[in-house]
Amino acid sequence: MATDAAAAEEADAYAELTERLERITAVQGASGVLGWDQQVMMPSGGTPARSKQLSVLSSMSHEMLTDERTGELLDACEELDLDGPESAVLRETRREYERAAAVPGELVEEMSSTASEALAAWEEAKAEDDFEAFAPYLERHVELKREYAEHVDPDRDPYEVLFEDYEPCLPLERAEDILAELKGTLVPMIDEIRASDVDVTTDAFEGTFDADAQEALSRDVLSTLGYDWEHGRLDVSSHPFTSGNQFDCRVTTRFDESDPLGALMSTIHEFGHAFYNLGLPREHYGTPLGESRDLSVHESQSRLWENQVGRSRAFWDLVLPEVRERFPDVDASVDEAYESANQVYEDNPIRVEADELTYHLHIVVRFEIERALVSGDLDVEDVPEAWNDKYEEYLGIRPGTDAEGCLQDIHWAHGNFGYFPTYSLGSVMATQLYDAASGEIDDLDGKVREGEFADLQDWLRENVHRHGARYETDELVEHATGEEFTASHFLEYVTEKYGELYDLEESV
Incomplete structure (x- = not known):
């Protein structure tokens, strides 16, 4: 008994x-x-x-x-x-x-x-381009995060401990290896692109674009992609983000009247985050089975919709009429819009407005700086100079202000050290997932062109979203794609895509 x-x-x-x-x-x-x-x-x-x-x-x-x-x-x-x-x-x-x-x-x-x-x-320091006003808060964050890591595990690299808050299932060494692999392939590719004399359209969206009309376009595109307005909303913030759960998931974006692509891509990116959250099992809300599988997988969802969908030629076939409806002065062809959306920038200092290739060098800069901050190899007061030096070294540009340099991202204001590598991990994972979906969905490209996203949505719901955090990252990727998590799909994808755009020699 x-x-x-x-x-x-x-x-x-x-x-x-x-x-x-x-x-x-x-x-x-x-x-x-x-x-x-x-x-x-x-x-x-x-x-x-x-x-x-x-x-x-x-x-x-x-x-x-x-x-x-x-x-x-x-x-x-x-x-x-x-x-x-x-x-x-x-x-x-x-x-x-x-x-x-x-x-x-x-x-x-x-x-x-x-x-x-x-x-x-x-927010005030960024608006005033005043890093010194923010520096004491950044310094305090670094001190607190070191103390936090010391409590969690005093015998390990503190940055490794912090990285696990965002990606507990993949070792930091694996993330470093992938970043190194991306850097090794992308740096020479970007150099070759910049040396290319191929005439790629870069000005399909030049001019002034009213912020209210951009917001209307963002809402149109969110509806086209299938955003659930009964469980979400779109607002404006100083840095785009997504917040919520499977019942209430909200997205934000920001508007620059000289750059409608920046807002559009950011909105699509945040849609990916929201679509993932809204697809988590409602019956398991409150437990790990109803929670997302951490940041690398979360970023794979946002980057998949932003890049594999939003930067595809098929998507521009679909969405260009909506753009023209809101902005009648745009007279670009689909090919010109596609090329402009995929141009490799020579002088863009802003991560969230970066192209698909240089984006990862933006991540490497942040990863190296925040790791040096946490280890004590870099003082907070030296961040602006270190930032600008690395941008000059990796991207060939030097930000003109701290507002477009080391103050541009919100993550350090939140104390989120260890977050940035997940953006690149997510981009790599997005390509692998999309390739797997393409192998199972007949004419996925054609469906995107027609605005028929149900099959892709169902595939993501079935293979990623419904599992919550049941599987660890590697296991989830293998379950969805039939192979281990690898950078090879991403490297093949960018080599083929940008090789075609810029007439490059084939190499991975």
């Missing part, structure tokens, strides 16, 4: 654990809405109160996760010999629990309040 009672108690432990996870998710979700509001709608003077609100919620979710009862429930559940989806819940929760339990609640609260204050300081 006692044995039966013990078994029942163990079985109840899993239900109690998932209920606890759902409550933690609710608190974190409230933080997410407040963070979205701070970047989109909050009055500029609201920072002091918002900082306290976010730090309290951050502390609450940390306390709930690290509570002694959470550990007891995990121990009890692990005695149940669960397999399949339930074992994945335990694996993911155990990982988060052990990392969180190693970090004092006071530090978590301070990191949150610092991020809230730094965000307001960053």
Whole structure:
């Protein structure tokens, strides 16, 4: 009888654990809405109160996760010999629990309040092109993140520990190898492109493009792609981002009246993030089975829609009439629009406006600088010069201001060190996933041209979204594509695509 009672108690432990996870998710979700509001709608003077609100919620979710009862429930559940989806819940929760339990609640609260204050300081510093005004907040973030990494694992490279917050399933060494592989292929390719005398159209979208008309176009394109407006919305922020879950997922973009492509590509990119979130299993909301598989996979979804779809010739066949409807002065052909959308820039310092090739050198710059910051090999005060030097070395340009240089991204204002490599990992993964989808969907290119995205959406839902965090990154990619995660698809894709555009010699 006692044995039966013990078994029942163990079985109840899993239900109690998932209920606890759902409550933690609710608190974190409230933080997410407040963070979205701070970047989109909050009055500029609201920072002091918002900082306290976010730090309290951050502390609450940390306390709930690290509570002694959470550990007891995990121990009890692990005695149940669960397999399949339930074992994945335990694996993911155990990982988060052990990392969180190693970090004092006071530090978590301070990191949150610092991020809230730094965000307001960053927005003002960027607007005023004043790095010195932001520098104290960046320095404090670096100190706090070093302390955080020391608590999680004092015996490892602190940057490696921070990277695991965004990609816990792929080792940093693997990310470094892929970045090195991309750099080794792309640098000579970009040099060859810049030396090419092939006449690629670059001015299909020159002129002045009203911001309101750009927003209307963004909404048109989101609808064309299949954005679920009943569960989402589009707003403007200083840096494009996506926030939410499978019930409420919002996207933002920004508009430059001289660059309609920048806003359009950013909007499509954020659609990819939102489409992933909205496709996660609703019945598992609040547990790892209803959560995304971390940032590399998340970025694969945004980069797939931005690059494989949004920069394709078929997509421009589809969308150019919508562009002309909003901007009658645009008289480019489909080929000219396609070439302009895929031109390799010689003088663009902005990551979110970068072309598909130089984009990865933007990532390498950030990766090298933030790693040096965390290790103590670079002082915060020297970031602008280091940034500009690396841009000159890798991209052949030198930003004219810090606003278009080291202040352009929001990530360091949030304290997100270790995030940037996932953009390149995601781009590589996107190509592999799209190749697999193309092999299973008849005439996918033709379907994009006709605006028929249902088959691609269904493929992504079936092979990626519905699994939540059940599989680790490598396993998910292999499950979806039938092969291990590899950079080869991406390198073959860019070699073929840009070889055709710029008449390059074939090489990978």
